[in-house]
Structure formats: structure tokens, C-alpha cells
Amino acid sequence: MGLGPGDSSHVTPAAKAALDQARHLIGYGPYVARVEARDDQIVHATDNRVELDRATHALQLAASGEAVAVVSSGDAGVFAMAAAVFEALENTESDFDSVDVGVVPGITAMNAAAARLGAPLGHDFCAISLSDNLKPWDLVVRRVRAAAEADFVMAFYNPISKARPWQLGEILDMLRGIHDPQTPVMFATAVSRSDEAIKIVALADAKAEMADMRTLVIVGSSATRCIPRRGGDQWVYTPRSVAVSA
């Protein structure tokens, strides 16, 4: 199940019901910490990058008859735990035939960030994880290049971390070779939380240091526009139409 971006006003009733029905809450520490667990619930807060162990543990508990919620931030199906659960279901030798699996969607980071920024995902877009922990860096580069050349708006998940400090800078440099320097680049950090930070810059001025682990980066298409916003900031949106060129 997915908790949405952060604030409890974005947790759906279906997600809340999944939490309420569970006896075990399993997930990455900072995510399960967002759940107000009852006294009769058992919280299993685990480290990052142990997704498959965590998924297997959840399935083992469920196979033993326990009600389990695997907790993701955002949407469980977008660079999160749902795929890990199915990987464990397919590849573990244990017998999980008795386990009833279900996925509860949530509001994923790019939709929450887009709402905060305006409507930058108002036309065709891609979601790409910039992490090369689980795929070759060449593939990341190839996909970003293909998406930029086909003029998709792009949302980058996992843009940067201590272990992956240079990847976002390389991607921004590559994009400067493809897109107009005025293309809007949006850094949306901790959206809907108390430490939310939003930064909108031109591609020419975008720097990797503007992102941290909690940032969702959106790069506009050639059609994406910035317009004045009441209060002095900007709205960013991508129009629904693309004109037929001559």
C-alpha cells in the first residue's frame, strides 16, 4: 500500500483501511514512522535497499496467517514495494500459495509535485528512476535521451544520493545539449511535508545540488510554460494541445 507524498490529507480511505486491518506494518523506517500504529500492531522498520528481504518477510508472515501491510511512500507500484513483493512471490522457493495479495494505490510523488507546481504533467510524460543501483547507467542515459528527443515531460525519481552524487549532473548536462536553455526544470522536495521546498529554474541554471534524496525533479518539454502566480511565484504547466506544424 502507498501512503501518498507525506501529509495525511493525501492518504486515501482505502490505504487507511489497509493499515487498520493489518497486525504487522513492514517498510522502510521513515515511511512506517509516518503511520500512527496502534498498540496491538507490530512495526517492522527496516533499512533502505533491502526491499526483497522485506517483501519475503512480509509474505512469510502472511503465509503463517498474519495480516500484513507493506508500507510504501507515494504509490506502492511506482519505484516502490509492490514490484518487490511480486518478485519475492515469483522467485522465493517458499510456498506462498495461501497468501492473498492485494495492491492499494497512492498518490505518487510526481502527481503531488505537479499539483504543487501547477500542471507540468498536463501532456505526455515519462517517469524515470535515475538510480543505477538496479539497472545499468547506460540504460538510464538511453531512456532519458529518447524521452527528451521525443519531447516528453520527464519526472526523475531517485535523482541523487550520497552513493550516487554525479548522475543527475551528467543527465542535466546531456539535456542542455538537446533542449532549449530556457526549458523549466523543477525541484520539488518533501512535497506536502513541513520542510517542503520548491525551486523552478531554467535548464541553463539547473544544478544537481538543487536536489537531495527527497526531491522529485521534473523537466519540461518544449511546450511547458511558466506564468506568474499570485504572491510572486510561478505556475508551471504544459498545455493540452500541440499545434500541427506547417
Add this chain to the structure above:
Amino acid sequence: MGLGPGDSSHVTPAAKAALDQARHLIGYGPYVARVEARDDQIVHATDNRVELDRATHALQLAASGEAVAVVSSGDAGVFAMAAAVFEALENTESDFDSVDVGVVPGITAMNAAAARLGAPLGHDFCAISLSDNLKPWDLVVRRVRAAAEADFVMAFYNPISKARPWQLGEILDMLRGIHDPQTPVMFATAVSRSDEAIKIVALADAKAEMADMRTLVIVGSSATRCIPRRGGDQWVYTPRSVAVSA
């Protein structure tokens, strides 16, 4: 604001609050019909394909001091009304400086469909509208080809309608020239509603008639897998990892 895919269990508290605070509810007929309006609320149900008029009307009401909710299905920022509101804000000559605009996200169709299917969006993916009402068909074809060649999972919004009967068939034929014939193609219709229908077929067997106006189509990548599901159906998921090839 976005109502999510259909069932009220996917309407967030933030979306519900936006509805509660509004005196006017404006949107496409079938979407506003999903809201249980209070007696003191005024419902403006309009036809499809008048998005810009509807957005301008909402801004005019708001500029006159009224509290207005523009109602979308799914997420307001994904092929929905948020972009239309910003287009009206930028392009209408009226003075909307007094209007406080905000966007409330919702669960978009592809995330709801993916949860129902398993985790097909578990790795890099694109969202593409197949409608050529607002963009040239050549651009749709170019984007789908680029996304398929870069091995993205693809979610197709607006796959087919009475006025656009042949487009999805042409796209499926093109994809048969790029992808393995066993690539999973998913047709998720009216997800979370009483008439929900799910169909999972190999690309070789995918036909445009499997979709209608309420269908979200997902086409897997080369990594997307089908595994047995309790009860006889299948789960579809895209693993988080891509191996480095030799």
C-alpha cells in the same frame, strides 16, 4: 481537483475538503455526477471537449468571489482539467488576478489500473494520450515509437472513441514490429467501479476492440512478467532491476 479512479475509497481527504469548501462544482457530466452535492451547492455539468470554456467559467465565478471546485476524474494534472485552468488563466483577457488557484492531486487511472493488475509500472514508464484531437497524429506515433524502442512500459490514456476508432489499432500494429509478440498488453476498464473489466493478453493477440473510452491500456516492456495469481488469473509486474548485459 481529482476524484481518483471511481470508488469513493480512493478519494483523498484533501479532495473531499476541496469539494466541501466549494459552492460551485464544475466538470464533465459523468465526473460531477460522482459527487454527492449538498443542497446549497450548484452543479455545472458540461459536455466533453469544452475544457477551456469550462475552465474560463470557473475562473469567472471565482473572480466574482465564489468558491469553485473544478472536478476531474483521476488526477487533475494528468490529461485533465488543471492544464485547462492554467491555459485559461494565461490566455483569457479577463482579470483573474484576484483568484486564488490551487491544485489537489488524485490517483490517476494508470496507478489505479496498475494496482489492480499487480505492479506493471514497477520500472521506468511513460503516459501517452492516444487522442489526436489536440495534437498531430504523427507526434503520437513518434512518441510511442521512441518509448517502445527505449523499452519503457507505456500507459495509454484516451485509447479509443467513436470519433477515433482506428488509432489504437495502428499503434498496436506498430508495436508488433518492435516488441516480442508475448509482451503483455493490459486493458483495464472502469477500474474500481461496479462494471470494472480487466483483460491481459499477449501483444500478438491484442485488438483495439478490447478497449473503450473508459479503458486504460498498459503495454509492458521487455522485462514485464506475468505470474499465476490465486484464483486462476494472472499478476503482471515489471521487476525493479535490469541486469547489465554482456
